[in-house]
Amino acid sequence: MITLFIFTEEPSIKEVLDVVIPKISPDLNFQIFPHQGKNDLENALRKTVPNISKIPNARIIIVRDQDDLDCKELKKSLISIIENNIYCPYKVRIVCKELESWFLGDLSALEKTFPRFKSARIATKREMRNVDDIQKPSKYILKVIPEYANKNYLPKINTAKIIAPNLSIDNNNSLSFKNMVNAIRKLNG
Numbered sequence: 001m002i003t004l005f006i007f008t009e010e011p012s013i014k015e016v017l018d019v020v021i022p023k024i025s026p027d028l029n030f031q032i033f034p035h036q037g038k039n040d041l042e043n044a045l046r047k048t049v050p051n052i053s054k055i056p057n058a059r060i061i062i063v064r065d066q067d068d069l070d071c072k073e074l075k076k077s078l079i080s081i082i083e084n085n086i087y088c089p090y091k092v093r094i095v096c097k098e099l100e101s102w103f104l105g106d107l108s109a110l111e112k113t114f115p116r117f118k119s120a121r122i123a124t125k126r127e128m129r130n131v132d133d134i135q136k137p138s139k140y141i142l143k144v145i146p147e148y149a150n151k152n153y154l155p156k157i158n159t160a161k162i163i164a165p166n167l168s169i170d171n172n173n174s175l176s177f178k179n180m181v182n183a184i185r186k187l188n189g
Helices: 011-024 038-047 071-082 100-104 107-113 126-133 137-144 156-166 175-188
Strands: 003-008 029-034 058-065 090-095
Touching (some): 003 011, 003 038, 003 175, 011 029, 011 156, 038 058, 038 071, 058 071, 058 175, 090 175, 100 107, 100 126, 100 137, 100 156, 100 175, 107 156, 126 175
Parallel strands (some): 003 029, 003 058
Protein backbone atom coordinates (compact mmCIF):
# COMPACT_ATOMS: atom_id res chain seq x y z
CA MET A 1 0.00 0.00 0.00
CA ILE A 2 1.28 3.45 -0.97
CA THR A 3 1.86 6.00 1.76
CA LEU A 4 2.11 9.63 0.75
CA PHE A 5 4.31 11.79 2.98
CA ILE A 6 3.86 15.53 2.54
CA PHE A 7 6.31 18.09 3.84
CA THR A 8 4.82 21.58 4.09
CA GLU A 9 6.33 24.94 4.84
CA GLU A 10 3.62 25.89 7.29
CA PRO A 11 0.74 24.44 9.33
CA SER A 12 -2.04 26.16 7.33
CA ILE A 13 -1.27 24.06 4.24
CA LYS A 14 -1.70 20.95 6.39
CA GLU A 15 -5.17 22.13 7.37
CA VAL A 16 -6.16 22.30 3.70
CA LEU A 17 -4.53 19.05 2.62
CA ASP A 18 -6.03 17.09 5.53
CA VAL A 19 -9.44 17.84 3.99
CA VAL A 20 -8.57 17.91 0.29
CA ILE A 21 -6.60 14.65 0.01
CA PRO A 22 -9.53 12.40 1.04
CA LYS A 23 -11.65 14.18 -1.59
CA ILE A 24 -9.03 13.36 -4.24
CA SER A 25 -8.32 9.80 -3.17
CA PRO A 26 -10.46 8.49 -0.29
CA ASP A 27 -8.35 5.38 0.30
CA LEU A 28 -4.93 7.05 0.18
CA ASN A 29 -2.83 6.60 3.29
CA PHE A 30 -1.01 9.89 3.98
CA GLN A 31 0.90 11.77 6.62
CA ILE A 32 1.63 15.49 6.63
CA PHE A 33 4.65 17.06 8.28
CA PRO A 34 4.04 20.80 8.75
CA HIS A 35 7.07 22.96 9.40
CA GLN A 36 7.64 26.37 10.91
CA GLY A 37 8.86 28.19 7.85
CA LYS A 38 11.26 27.77 4.98
CA ASN A 39 14.43 27.04 6.99
CA ASP A 40 12.68 24.38 9.06
CA LEU A 41 11.36 22.74 5.89
CA GLU A 42 14.79 22.78 4.23
CA ASN A 43 16.35 21.17 7.31
CA ALA A 44 13.76 18.40 7.05
CA LEU A 45 14.60 17.93 3.38
CA ARG A 46 18.20 17.24 4.38
CA LYS A 47 17.58 15.14 7.48
CA THR A 48 14.11 13.55 7.46
CA VAL A 49 13.22 13.07 3.79
CA PRO A 50 16.10 10.66 3.03
CA ASN A 51 15.00 8.33 5.84
CA ILE A 52 11.30 8.45 5.03
CA SER A 53 12.00 7.94 1.34
CA LYS A 54 13.41 4.48 2.19
CA ILE A 55 10.07 3.27 3.58
CA PRO A 56 8.58 0.67 1.20
CA ASN A 57 5.91 2.18 -1.10
CA ALA A 58 6.62 5.70 0.13
CA ARG A 59 5.81 8.70 -2.03
CA ILE A 60 6.78 12.26 -1.10
CA ILE A 61 5.45 15.71 -1.94
CA ILE A 62 7.24 18.85 -0.85
CA VAL A 63 5.09 22.00 -0.73
CA ARG A 64 6.37 25.52 -0.35
CA ASP A 65 5.03 29.04 -1.01
CA GLN A 66 6.61 30.93 -3.88
CA ASP A 67 6.36 34.30 -2.13
CA ASP A 68 8.50 36.77 -4.12
CA LEU A 69 10.91 34.21 -5.59
CA ASP A 70 11.18 32.89 -9.14
CA CYS A 71 9.04 29.73 -9.21
CA LYS A 72 11.32 27.67 -11.45
CA GLU A 73 14.47 28.65 -9.57
CA LEU A 74 12.85 27.86 -6.23
CA LYS A 75 11.77 24.43 -7.45
CA LYS A 76 15.29 23.73 -8.77
CA SER A 77 16.75 24.80 -5.43
CA LEU A 78 14.50 22.43 -3.48
CA ILE A 79 15.20 19.56 -5.86
CA SER A 80 18.94 20.17 -5.53
CA ILE A 81 18.66 19.65 -1.77
CA ILE A 82 17.04 16.22 -2.10
CA GLU A 83 17.86 14.81 -5.54
CA ASN A 84 20.81 12.65 -4.47
CA ASN A 85 19.24 11.58 -1.19
CA ILE A 86 15.70 10.53 -2.05
CA TYR A 87 14.83 6.92 -2.79
CA CYS A 88 11.18 6.99 -3.81
CA PRO A 89 8.96 8.81 -6.32
CA TYR A 90 8.46 12.45 -5.35
CA LYS A 91 7.08 15.80 -6.50
CA VAL A 92 7.95 19.34 -5.52
CA ARG A 93 5.03 21.75 -5.67
CA ILE A 94 5.29 25.51 -5.38
CA VAL A 95 2.20 27.36 -4.18
CA CYS A 96 1.93 30.53 -6.26
CA LYS A 97 2.24 33.03 -4.46
CA GLU A 98 0.70 31.92 -1.17
CA LEU A 99 -1.80 29.31 -0.04
CA GLU A 100 -4.56 31.91 -0.14
CA SER A 101 -4.37 31.87 -3.96
CA TRP A 102 -6.02 28.45 -3.74
CA PHE A 103 -8.91 30.05 -1.86
CA LEU A 104 -9.28 32.86 -4.39
CA GLY A 105 -9.32 30.22 -7.10
CA ASP A 106 -12.62 28.92 -5.73
CA LEU A 107 -14.93 31.88 -5.17
CA SER A 108 -17.82 29.52 -4.53
CA ALA A 109 -15.94 28.10 -1.53
CA LEU A 110 -15.43 31.63 -0.21
CA GLU A 111 -19.15 32.35 -0.56
CA LYS A 112 -20.05 29.16 1.30
CA THR A 113 -17.58 29.98 4.07
CA PHE A 114 -18.31 33.69 4.41
CA PRO A 115 -22.03 34.42 3.93
CA ARG A 116 -21.53 38.18 3.56
CA PHE A 117 -18.99 37.73 0.72
CA LYS A 118 -20.46 38.09 -2.77
CA SER A 119 -18.16 36.79 -5.49
CA ALA A 120 -19.92 38.81 -8.19
CA ARG A 121 -18.15 41.91 -6.82
CA ILE A 122 -14.72 40.59 -7.77
CA ALA A 123 -15.25 37.70 -10.23
CA THR A 124 -14.77 39.86 -13.34
CA LYS A 125 -11.81 41.85 -12.04
CA ARG A 126 -8.62 41.54 -14.06
CA GLU A 127 -6.58 40.00 -11.22
CA MET A 128 -9.10 37.18 -10.90
CA ARG A 129 -8.19 35.89 -14.38
CA ASN A 130 -5.02 34.45 -12.88
CA VAL A 131 -5.24 34.27 -9.10
CA ASP A 132 -1.74 32.82 -8.89
CA ASP A 133 -0.37 36.19 -10.03
CA ILE A 134 -1.89 38.15 -7.14
CA GLN A 135 1.18 39.35 -5.20
CA LYS A 136 -0.25 39.08 -1.69
CA PRO A 137 -3.37 36.91 -1.79
CA SER A 138 -3.63 36.90 2.01
CA LYS A 139 -3.95 40.70 1.97
CA TYR A 140 -6.38 40.52 -0.94
CA ILE A 141 -8.62 38.22 1.10
CA LEU A 142 -8.54 40.71 3.98
CA LYS A 143 -9.70 43.36 1.54
CA VAL A 144 -12.59 41.44 -0.06
CA ILE A 145 -14.04 39.34 2.79
CA PRO A 146 -16.43 41.46 4.88
CA GLU A 147 -15.93 39.22 7.92
CA TYR A 148 -12.25 40.26 7.92
CA ALA A 149 -12.87 43.99 7.70
CA ASN A 150 -10.60 45.98 10.02
CA LYS A 151 -8.16 43.10 10.52
CA ASN A 152 -4.48 43.83 9.99
CA TYR A 153 -3.47 40.23 9.37
CA LEU A 154 -5.16 37.08 8.14
CA PRO A 155 -5.63 34.32 10.72
CA LYS A 156 -4.07 31.80 8.34
CA ILE A 157 -4.61 28.53 10.19
CA ASN A 158 -8.21 29.29 11.13
CA THR A 159 -8.98 30.57 7.63
CA ALA A 160 -7.56 27.38 6.11
CA LYS A 161 -9.62 25.24 8.51
CA ILE A 162 -12.92 26.90 7.66
CA ILE A 163 -12.43 27.21 3.88
CA ALA A 164 -10.92 23.76 3.21
CA PRO A 165 -14.18 21.78 3.55
CA ASN A 166 -15.78 23.96 0.87
CA LEU A 167 -12.96 23.74 -1.70
CA SER A 168 -13.84 21.98 -4.93
CA ILE A 169 -11.22 19.61 -6.32
CA ASP A 170 -12.26 20.09 -9.94
CA ASN A 171 -13.46 23.71 -10.03
CA ASN A 172 -10.56 25.81 -8.88
CA ASN A 173 -8.96 28.49 -11.05
CA SER A 174 -5.58 28.32 -9.30
CA LEU A 175 -3.10 26.48 -11.51
CA SER A 176 -0.90 25.73 -8.51
CA PHE A 177 -3.91 24.08 -6.78
CA LYS A 178 -4.58 22.02 -9.92
CA ASN A 179 -0.90 21.02 -10.04
CA MET A 180 -1.06 19.87 -6.42
CA VAL A 181 -4.18 17.79 -7.10
CA ASN A 182 -2.50 16.24 -10.15
CA ALA A 183 0.66 15.44 -8.17
CA ILE A 184 -1.38 13.60 -5.53
CA ARG A 185 -3.22 11.63 -8.23
CA LYS A 186 -0.01 10.73 -10.10
CA LEU A 187 1.86 9.57 -7.00
CA ASN A 188 -1.12 7.48 -5.94
CA GLY A 189 -1.51 5.94 -9.40
